[in-house]
Structures are given as C-alpha cells and as structure tokens.
Amino acid sequence: MQPRLWLLLAAQLAALHGSSVLQQTPGSIQVQTNQMVTLSCEAKTSLSNMRIYWLRQRQAPSSDSHHEFLALWDSTKGTIHGKDVEQEKLILFRDTARFILNLTRVKPADSGIYFCMIIRSPELIFGKGTQLSVVDILPTTAQPTKKSTPKKKVCRLPSPVTRQGPPCGPLTLSLLVAGVLVLLVSLGVAIHLHCRQRRARLRFIKQLYK
Numbered sequence: 429m430q431p432r433l434w435l436l437l438a439a440q441l442a443a444l445h446g447s448s449v450l451q452q453t454p455g456s457i458q459v460q461t462n463q464m465v466t467l468s469c470e471a472k473t474s475l476s477n478m479r480i481y482w483l484r485q486r487q488a489p490s491s492d493s494h495h496e497f498l499a500l501w502d503s504t505k506g507t508i509h510g511k512d513v514e515q516e517k518l519i520l521f522r523d524t525a526r527f528i529l530n531l532t533r534v535k536p537a538d539s540g541i542y543f544c545m546i547i548r549s550p551e552l553i554f555g556k557g558t559q560l561s562v563v564d565i566l567p568t569t570a571q572p573t574k575k576s577t578p579k580k581k582v583c584r585l586p587s588p589v590t591r592q593g594p595p596c597g598p599l600t601l602s603l604l605v606a607g608v609l610v611l612l613v614s615l616g617v618a619i620h621l622h623c624r625q626r627r628a629r630l631r632f633i634k635q636l637y638k
Contacts, residue, residue, distance in 0.1 A: 449473050450544055452555035459534060460566055467529040467558050469544030478503065478546055480527045482520070485557070486540040495543075501527055536562045 451470045459465055469480060482498045497510040499520055507520045519530040531538060539562045545554035 449553050450546065450555040452542075452544060452558050454558060455556070456559035456561070458561040458563065458566065461535060461562060461564050462533050463562075465531040465534055465560060467531070467542055467544075467560075469527045469529070469555055471525050471527070471546075478548075480520075480522075481545040481547070481554075482529050483543045483545060483554075484540045485543065498542075499529075531560075534560075534562045536564070538562050 449472050451472065453468045453470070457465060469482075471480075480501045482500065484496045484498055486494060486496070498513055499507055499509045499518055501507055501520045501522060509515050509518065517532050519532070521528050521530075527544060529542065529544075539560055541557040541559050543554050543557045545552060547553075
C-alpha cells in the first residue's frame, strides 16, 4: 500500500463516523504492561474476497490526528503487516465473521484507539474503535463498606454490684424520680383523706350516744 494512499485514508477516517457494519468489542480496555490484548471486529455483511485493515490512532480524534497502518487480513494472502510493525507482537486471524487482533507484551506506547476498516468503493467503512490504555499499575477499586445495623441499647439503673447495661441517661432518671414523687404524693393524699373520714365517723358515733 502506497504511503500517499494511507495519508488519504487517514484524512477521510478522521471525518467519518463508526458504522454498524463493523462492530468492535470491547469499546475500551485497560491492561497492565506485558499483558496480551484481544480486540474483535465482527462483520455484519458478506466479506468473501475482502480485506480487513487495522489502524491505530495514538491521540484523541482531532484535525491533527495521526493514524498508523498496523496490518491487514487478506482472504488469499493472509496477514500483511505495516512498516516498522513487530510481526511477532501483532497477530491477526479470522473466526467466521469475526476478525481478531491479538497484541502481545503490550507497552504504554501501545495505548490508543484501534480501528478495523474495510474499503468498499467508493466509501470507507470502519468500526467505532476500541480505546486501549496500557499502564504499569492498575488502579485499585475500593470495596464498598457494609452498613452495620446498630444494636439496641438496654437502659439499666446503675447497680453498686454489677452493671449489665449502660447507665440511664439524665432524662430517664428524671422521669423515674418524677414518677416516684407522684406516687408518694398520691399515697399521702389517700392517707389524709382516710384519716379525715375516720375522724368524721368517730364524731358521728359520739353524737349518737349523747
């Protein structure tokens, strides 16, 4: 493939949108250095005698975006790698309607957006891309904390010997003292009334015997 043709393809690729004809998975992936990455491009149309191209965009899409030709899969010639591409690092193969790109021993420099593409004259059709991020250390995800159900506290009066529960609060003690005072007052009133009734009966009996 001539370099001028690839410059033209890259310029058109930047202005196009992803097509449903080619479905790429996953949409994004983050892996550690030296791991293997598998990218899939599934064709929703007949591709007998057609080529699948793989491109890489190293930065976010813009007018200055640069696309690299990595490799292509040809039904008769097999895999054709691009210039300066490590052939043992990049492996292409076909699985029925799916075209697989395997990247081995990835490095942070391999990060970017990977596109699969077909040329169907007079148009270019390509997937929506897979965002690959290669990092030395994967970020850790904090585990969600489980909410514990608070135990019900049993309020107990303080005992000089043993205390089986937390002491009562000031409000509880105040209510207990008030209840005791009410009982004492009621008892005093009842005793007073009883005494008055008894004296009244005694006076009544004395008046009868006079």
